[in-house]
Amino acid sequence: xxxxxxxxxxxxxxxxxxxxxxxxxxxxxxxxxxxxxxxxxxxxxxxxxxxxxxxxxxxxxxxxxxxxxxxxxxxxxxxxxxxxxxxxxxxxxxxxxxxxxxxxxxxxxxxxxxxxxxxxxxxxxxxxxxxxxxxxxxxxxxxxxxxxxxxxxxxxxxxxxxxxxxxxxxxxxxxxxxxxxxxxxxxxxxxx
Amino acid sequence: xxxxxxxxxxxxxxxxxxxxxxxxxxxxxxxxxxxxxxxxxxxxxxxxxxxxxxxxxxxxxxxxxxxxxxxxxxxxxxxxxxxxxxxxxxxxxxxxxxxxxxxxxxxxxxxxxxxxxxxxxxxxxxxxxxxxxxxxxxxxxxxxxxxxxxxxxxxxxxxxxxxxxxxxxxxxxxxxxxxxxxxxxxxxxxxxxxxxxxxxxxxxxxxxxxxxxxxxxxxxxxxx
Numbered sequence: 001x002x003x004x005x006x007x008x009x010x011x012x013x014x015x016x017x018x019x020x021x022x023x024x025x026x027x028x029x030x031x032x033x034x035x036x037x038x039x040x041x042x043x044x045x046x047x048x049x050x051x052x053x054x055x056x057x058x059x060x061x062x063x064x065x066x067x068x069x070x071x072x073x074x075x076x077x078x079x080x081x082x083x084x085x086x087x088x089x090x091x092x093x094x095x096x097x098x099x100x101x102x103x104x105x106x107x108x109x110x111x112x113x114x115x116x117x118x119x120x121x122x123x124x125x126x127x128x129x130x131x132x133x134x135x136x137x138x139x140x141x142x143x144x145x146x147x148x149x150x151x152x153x154x155x156x157x158x159x160x161x162x163x164x165x166x167x168x169x170x171x172x173x174x175x176x177x178x179x180x181x182x183x184x185x186x187x188x189x190x191x192x
Numbered sequence: 193x194x195x196x197x198x199x200x201x202x203x204x205x206x207x208x209x210x211x212x213x214x215x216x217x218x219x220x221x222x223x224x225x226x227x228x229x230x231x232x233x234x235x236x237x238x239x240x241x242x243x244x245x246x247x248x249x250x251x252x253x254x255x256x257x258x259x260x261x262x263x264x265x266x267x268x269x270x271x272x273x274x275x276x277x278x279x280x281x282x283x284x285x286x287x288x289x290x291x292x293x294x295x296x297x298x299x300x301x302x303x304x305x306x307x308x309x310x311x312x313x314x315x316x317x318x319x320x321x322x323x324x325x326x327x328x329x330x331x332x333x334x335x336x337x338x339x340x341x342x343x344x345x346x347x348x349x350x351x352x353x354x355x356x357x358x359x360x361x362x363x364x365x366x367x368x369x370x371x372x373x374x375x376x377x378x379x380x381x382x383x384x385x386x387x388x389x390x391x392x393x394x395x396x397x398x399x400x401x402x403x404x405x406x407x408x409x410x411x412x413x414x415x416x
Contacts, residue, residue, distance in 0.1 A: 022265035029261050038251040051257055058261050062268055131244050150245035156210075175198065175206040182237040185244070 014074060018065055025065075029058050032075065035152075036082050042147040043086035045136040053089055057082040072161070079152075080162045083144060090140045127185075134184040138177055145173035146181070201231055209238050297364055301334055305394055328372040329412050333382075335392065338365025340384045347380025347407075349373055354383035375414040379407040 010031075016024030036057055040050035061081050068077055135143055148159045149170075156167040163170060204221045207213050213221065225232050333345055343359040349371065350356040359367035359382075379399060382390040391398060395408035
């Protein structure tokens with residue numbers, strides 16, 4: 001994510017943003033827009049919803065900026081806000097189906113490989129589409145862990161700060177997500 | 193958690209991918225991999241998955257995304273005073289039509305009359321030692337008749353003579369006159385263009401004139 005490529009003036013932009021300078025914060029938005037929109041898209045699966053959630057994320061961050069601790073990474077803090085927005089959104093959408101984790105087992109059982117069996121080799125784009133769809137079918141808590149770990153490339157320490165869950169729990173979620181996604185992609189490989 | 197049982201080998205595979213094994217665990221896993229083709233296949237699948245996930249394209253936000261967020265940030269960052277200032281000084285186009293303008297004019301006249309009456313009441317001399325029956329009150333008469341060429345008032349106070357008390361035209365088709373009246377009850381009507389008798393639309397009270405028409409009624413209270 002963008003955190004590793006932080007430009008030297010990020011602290012200055014944050015300082016100006018803390019003085020309620022919307023233009024300074026706007027520059028931070030430009031810097032992190034792609035990361036946050038992509039993260040939201042991996043979580044909710046719809047571009048329009050992802051952009052709405054990203055907008056809400058940036059606005060919430062701007063309002064809550066006085067609570068941001070200078071010793072933390074801004075990107076980590078932003079990710080945490082974005083993830084909470086996404087989980088609230090998913091929770092609202094799935095309200096009728098019960099708690100997120102309670103249904104993990106059932107949802108795993110519903111994971112299905114796309115039945116399409118093209119005779120030709122799949123392109124990289126098709127593999128990416130297939131993986132993306134399979135990620136969308138993961139229960140949200142597992143999806144969150146997998147996306148942060150392998151799509152965004154974060155380490156467990158940073159994930160702990162974002163999700164607020166012990167790293168051992170996060171590891172198990174990542175392992176389970178990998179196992180199910182391997183099944184999905186494995187079935188895809190067999191169709192090649 | 194979840195619906196998957198993981199044996200020790202599977203767990204070791206995942207921890208190996210995360211580079212999370214102790215040296216002893218690593219030796220044990222590599223030994224198992226050397227002997228177990230299925231385990232090697234499992235490791236390959238996980239590594240492929242991790243590689244594919246890392247290659248997923250990052251989504252570029254739509255062209256209007258940053259502009260929309262910036263606009264909302266400006267709203268969120270605006271102080272109360274800056275919002276008031278913006279509201280006061282932002283240029284606006286006034287859209288109007290004759291009916292709306294007429295309605296506004298009538299309302300404005302009503303306000304003018306009300307203020308005038310209050311002002312007259314308040315400006316009346318207290319005269320605590322004067323006989324109130326001898327005091328006069330200035331009354332402002334107002335009629336909206338944009339098309340009229342002349343307007344006069346005729347009533348008890350001028351012998352119903354339409355030529356004695358003409359009203360003057362002011363802006364917007366408003367006709368007005370201020371006349372001194374002693375306290376009492378008066379009946380009157382406006383006369384438009386010398387021939388058309390009109391009841392004051394702002395009269396608080398009307399009365400029959402005995403000829404099938406109505407007069408406006410004006411009650412003048414003695415000043416306090």
